[in-house]
Amino acid sequence: MKLSVILVNYRSAAYIIDCIRSATAFESVSSFEWIVVDNASGDDSREKILQQFSFVQWVDMGYNAGFARANNAGIRQATGDVLLLLNPDTLILNDAIQQCYLSFVQSSYAACGVQLLYENGASQISGSYFMKGGINHLLSIPYWGRFLRWLAFQLHTRKPGVEQVADEVKVDWISGAFLMVKKKAIAVAGLMDEDFFLYGEEVEWCSRLKKTGALVLYGNIRIVHLMGESIKDATQTKDKTYDNLFDKKGLQLIVSNHVRIRKQYGIGWFVFQLLNYTWGVLVFAICGTIWPLIRGKSPVGEWKKIGGLTKNVAVVWSLLPVIVRNKPHFYKML
Numbered sequence: 001m002k003l004s005v006i007l008v009n010y011r012s013a014a015y016i017i018d019c020i021r022s023a024t025a026f027e028s029v030s031s032f033e034w035i036v037v038d039n040a041s042g043d044d045s046r047e048k049i050l051q052q053f054s055f056v057q058w059v060d061m062g063y064n065a066g067f068a069r070a071n072n073a074g075i076r077q078a079t080g081d082v083l084l085l086l087n088p089d090t091l092i093l094n095d096a097i098q099q100c101y102l103s104f105v106q107s108s109y110a111a112c113g114v115q116l117l118y119e120n121g122a123s124q125i126s127g128s129y130f131m132k133g134g135i136n137h138l139l140s141i142p143y144w145g146r147f148l149r150w151l152a153f154q155l156h157t158r159k160p161g162v163e164q165v166a167d168e169v170k171v172d173w174i175s176g177a178f179l180m181v182k183k184k185a186i187a188v189a190g191l192m193d194e195d196f197f198l199y200g201e202e203v204e205w206c207s208r209l210k211k212t213g214a215l216v217l218y219g220n221i222r223i224v225h226l227m228g229e230s231i232k233d234a235t236q237t238k239d240k241t242y243d244n245l246f247d248k249k250g251l252q253l254i255v256s257n258h259v260r261i262r263k264q265y266g267i268g269w270f271v272f273q274l275l276n277y278t279w280g281v282l283v284f285a286i287c288g289t290i291w292p293l294i295r296g297k298s299p300v301g302e303w304k305k306i307g308g309l310t311k312n313v314a315v316v317w318s319l320l321p322v323i324v325r326n327k328p329h330f331y332k333m334l
Contacts, residue, residue, distance in 0.1 A: 004080030028098035066197035110213030113174035141280035165219030173206035246308030
């Protein structure tokens, strides 16, 4: 069997160079097929990367195709029986790719991931369990999400995210930062859904891959994931989290999550999510004004966020007919 490693580039040459260089510290690197798919970066990424790593295969998309379409292009190009989708902002430790590959090919699993670490060595969420209707996406809504989180704790709801990974943990979906998949599973489940531009695509894909076999995280295999660094630089935003729902990155998050819920759980749960977001805007408007005043602070900063969230939720409402029909549509918001 052979492993193909796929990295998607959008003005992320420096990260990709560091990533591949970290892998070249181990002899196994020469046995892998390396593919970089470029989303019309419009810079000197190709020259920089190929100058240092001549073994890399370069695929030009010709436009900014996002994560799913670019990875699909890499999958179509790949000759390996096993594929690794690897984020540019990752660093390979202790021959992690080879160690994961050797364990994976001897298993019956359809896909696998590893323990992701922050740069300081702290554990990072590496995979998750599904929550019915994707209701965990509501937790990022200011104030309303905090109430729902409190309610979930009162009901002793299991946390969906897996941060500390034991030796082997079966999960429902694996972070796209390091997602290793068998080609035979893809032949059954299909490629990534190309309606997605960014966010949510690996979650929806894993829901289909899981029908072909179990998904697992290997806790004894670790890599560093500089979470959000490449997208932060590409979108020129200072925020690396997935909690900022107020700008264009937040719009992409909200739209992608609603699209994923429509595809995975149906119209009813999609509408439930959208109504909760709409209610959340009202709660945010009230609490975001009153709470700062109670604390003796100006609510102006919150008003800007309220305006951003209101605008983003309005965009989802405008897309409602398209999302409900679930016909092919490229949901590119960035």
